[in-house]
Amino acid sequence: xxxxxxxxxxxxxxxxxxxxxxxxxxxxxxxxxxxxxxxxxxxxxxxxxxxxxxxxxxxxxxxxxxxxxxxxxxxxxxxxxxxxxxxxxxxxxxxxxxxxxxxxxxxxxxxxxxxxxxxxxxxxxxxxxxxx
Numbered sequence: 001x002x003x004x005x006x007x008x009x010x011x012x013x014x015x016x017x018x019x020x021x022x023x024x025x026x027x028x029x030x031x032x033x034x035x036x037x038x039x040x041x042x043x044x045x046x047x048x049x050x051x052x053x054x055x056x057x058x059x060x061x062x063x064x065x066x067x068x069x070x071x072x073x074x075x076x077x078x079x080x081x082x083x084x085x086x087x088x089x090x091x092x093x094x095x096x097x098x099x100x101x102x103x104x105x106x107x108x109x110x111x112x113x114x115x116x117x118x119x120x121x122x123x124x125x126x127x128x129x130x131x132x
């Protein structure tokens with residue numbers, strides 16, 4: 001995934017500190033939410049099923065975007081970055097002890113090759129802004 005969850009946490013905590021310092025000049029309430037499992041595609045749904053969004057009139061999502069310079073940000077209504085999808089493969093094979101690999105056909109090696117190949121098909125041919 002490699003989007004830098006540590007920078008997300010540190011950045012939003014820094015924003016929370018700054019907003020707290022401005023609290024007396026703000027109208028309304030600001031709520032800081034940490035979305036669980038955003039990379040799995042269901043974190044926002046889980047969050048929405050709690051009371052965390054009760055009486056919330058607007059939501060602003062944050063995600064680091066390393067191509068922007070320091071002190072720059074982008075804002076857009078609607079979807080802005082990649083999506084998540086799920087698929088399943090079934091690899092049939094016969095494992096073997098590491099001392100006798102010739103007794104199997106090692107499905108782990110097949111899986112490793114599959115992961116590498118699938119990653120490069122999309123990442124080297126399709127823009128991150130397009131579905132694939």
